[in-house]
Amino acid sequence: MSIFETQHIHPELRINSYGHYLRRRFGCRVSKVNVDAGFTCPNRDGSKGIGGCIYCNNVSFSPRDTQAEISLEDQLASGMAYHRTRLGSQKFIVYFQKYTNTYASVEHLADLYQRALAVPDVLGISVGTRPDCLTDEALDLLSRLARQHYVCLELGLQSTDDAILERINRGHSLEDFIAAVGRASSRGFDICAHLIYGFPGEQPGEFVKGADLLNSLPGISSLKLHQLHAVEGTELAAMYRRGEFSPLTLEQYVSTAADFLERLAPRVSIQRLYGSSPLEIRVAPQWGLKNNQMWYAVLNELRRRGSWQGISVKE
Numbered sequence: 001m002s003i004f005e006t007q008h009i010h011p012e013l014r015i016n017s018y019g020h021y022l023r024r025r026f027g028c029r030v031s032k033v034n035v036d037a038g039f040t041c042p043n044r045d046g047s048k049g050i051g052g053c054i055y056c057n058n059v060s061f062s063p064r065d066t067q068a069e070i071s072l073e074d075q076l077a078s079g080m081a082y083h084r085t086r087l088g089s090q091k092f093i094v095y096f097q098k099y100t101n102t103y104a105s106v107e108h109l110a111d112l113y114q115r116a117l118a119v120p121d122v123l124g125i126s127v128g129t130r131p132d133c134l135t136d137e138a139l140d141l142l143s144r145l146a147r148q149h150y151v152c153l154e155l156g157l158q159s160t161d162d163a164i165l166e167r168i169n170r171g172h173s174l175e176d177f178i179a180a181v182g183r184a185s186s187r188g189f190d191i192c193a194h195l196i197y198g199f200p201g202e203q204p205g206e207f208v209k210g211a212d213l214l215n216s217l218p219g220i221s222s223l224k225l226h227q228l229h230a231v232e233g234t235e236l237a238a239m240y241r242r243g244e245f246s247p248l249t250l251e252q253y254v255s256t257a258a259d260f261l262e263r264l265a266p267r268v269s270i271q272r273l274y275g276s277s278p279l280e281i282r283v284a285p286q287w288g289l290k291n292n293q294m295w296y297a298v299l300n301e302l303r304r305r306g307s308w309q310g311i312s313v314k315e
């Protein structure tokens with residue numbers, strides 16, 4: 001067996017891709033379908049902070065036909081139909097994506113998650129949230145659901161540097177994230193970490209060290225990584241127009257993302273390697289690439305180097 005097979009590194013992609021992880025686990029093509037369940041965020045409504053993260057415009061995160069006014073079931077029906085036709089997907093994971101999807105009473109969370117899981121061909125849920133918005137009751141609920149369904153908790157970290165977290169108005173610290181991973185680990189569900197690269201003043205060498213931190217947290221099973229990008233209606237877009245934010249070039253991003261992957265343990269599957277937003281609200285950077293071109297830009301860099309995810313990890 002080659003090193004690629006033993007470590008779940010796809011020999012063509014040179015990473016442990018989440019799509020292949022799902023295929024290995026469920027034996028068929030599985031797609032994530034986004035829904036907007038009508039949550040807000042404690043970093044916007046004053047309970048943790050006001051104004052939100054400087055790059056946050058949730059319109060940029062979500063397809064147009066996921067809106068809270070449309071019932072969860074109707075959002076799912078159209079999302080699943082799209083993925084069935086477009087990708088031939090057979091099973092689905094419902095992705096509670098918009099805002100902070102644990103920011104409600106546990107009764108309300110249970111109702112939403114169970115309704116999603118009751119839809120035929122849905123095999124699991126993925127719940128996006130902040131590390132400082134996780135009650136013990138919510139964790140217990142996710143553990144219970146994970147006994148019969150696939151469950152993934154997606155925790156936004158964004159930066160491992162507390163000074164950056166403060167500058168971008170995240171309203172939580174690295175320690176909050178580590179504590180949340182500790183509380184959520186070994187409960188029978190997956191944990192995905194979200195990271196962004198390209199904050200003003202961020203040094204590539206420092207960013208890449210974040211891989212060591214993720215490696216040191218065995219509860220983390222997958223990663224979403226993307227470039228910082230400014231969209232309309234955000235403080236980051238205003239900073240860009242004032243000359244206070246210089247976006248990365250594609251080459252800078254690709255090179256540092258590849259460095260990061262080389263240092264990341266192969267057990268961590270990769271869900272995402274780029275960020276995208278609708279063209280009409282995209283401010284900067286403007287790389288002019290389609291989503292799959294951005295994904296392959298990073299993978300092709302690994303190929304060009306003759307390397308792969310985890311090549312630099314010392315056992």
Ligand code: SF4
Nearest residue numbers: 041043052053056099
């Ligand atoms: S935590 Fe998420 S939803 Fe809340 S302000 Fe930040 S990016 Fe927006």
